[in-house]
Amino acid sequence: MIKKIIYFIIVIFITSCGASRGKGSSHAKNRVTKKTPKRTVTVTTRKIVTKKPVVLDNTATSTSEELEATSKVSVTYRNVSDYIDGFKDIAKQNMEEYGIPASITLAQGILESGAGNGRLSREANNHFGIKCHKGWNGPSITHDDDAAQECFRKYNDPSESYKDHSLFLTSRSRYNGLFKLDKGDYEGWAKGLKSAGYATDPKYPTKLISIIERYELFQYDNEILSRENTKKQDRVVVEEGIVNGTTYEIQKGDTLYSISRKFNMSVDEIKKVNGLNDNSLSIGQKIKVK
Incomplete structure (x- = not known):
């Protein structure tokens, strides 16, 4: 009897545990398999472009300027310097042969050819x-x-153009007065060319002088003339002061x-001879010197 009772209790106990375990598993299953609603996320992307840095060359060699040749031409300082290096020897040779300052020849070549870029x-x-003019039987080109x-x-080589330029000036009587000037007086030559009718531009002498002084073309005249390498006006002012022994004209930068x-x-x-009460001077002022 007792065994039956124990057996019965064990069966009830096992049945209860199984039911509880099944309910728990069903709940867990339901919890695990529950679907989560999907969320849509929109992502906007932007293409990033990396630009290469722009390098600006601010050196003097790249600064452009305009030269009024037979047509306006933009050139750089380096263009002009290269032109000078290429033709300075020809200009000096022509100076020795024809008596035209190398500085004048080079300055005219730079200005009228646009430093070779025209x-x-x-x-x-x-x-x-140089235009054809009467008597020219060689090749030619038309240009506005x-x-x-x-x-x-039209020439086969630039050196022919340089030689023809020298012949052009030496063979025409209207330029005779130029050859009475000092070969180092580039200012006088520049103004004389304009006065003789070489150019119609009223600023032609100023342009030539500016080119000569900016690029120190007077040094090539001095080489041929075996003179100290100074500007014409500086040399003349000092020489005049020494020669006449009386006056000196004040230049920019002068002090007592x-x-x-x-x-x-x-x-x-100096102050006593000139009756000066202070040290002030003005450009162009003439003072007495010994």
Whole structure:
């Protein structure tokens, strides 16, 4: 009897545990398999472009300027410097042979050919804008200048253009007065060319002088003339002061002290001779010196 009771209790206990375990598993299953609603996320992307840095060359060699050749041409300082290096020897040779300052020849070549970048110099090796004129039987090229499609001389080599430029000046009587000037007086030559009718531009002498002084073309004249390498006006002013022994014209940058050193005088002597009450000077002022 007792065994039956124990057996019965065990069966009930096992049945209860199984029911509980089944309910728990069903709950867990339901919890695990429950679906979570999907969420849609929109992502916007932007293409990033990396630009290469722009490098600006601010050196003097790249600064452009305009030269008024037979047509306006933009050139750089380096263009002009390269042109000078290429033609300075020809200009000096022509100076020795024909007596035209190398500085003048180079300055005209730079200005009128656009430092070799103008059409006439590139296509006809004509660096001075020399027109055909009467008696020219050589090759030619047409180009718009004072009038449309004018005739200009064409050369096989730039050196021929340089030689023809020298012959052009030496063979025409209207330029005779130029050859009476000092070969180092580039200012006088620049102004004389304009006065003789070489160019119609009223600023032509100023442009030539500016080019000569900016690029120190006077040094090539001095080499041929075996002179000290100074500007014409500086040399003339000092020579005049020494030659006549009486007056000196004040230049930019002059002081009483610098003048005293130049003429071996004391500052007090200069002030006394000229009746100066202070040390102030003005450009162009003429003072007495010993």
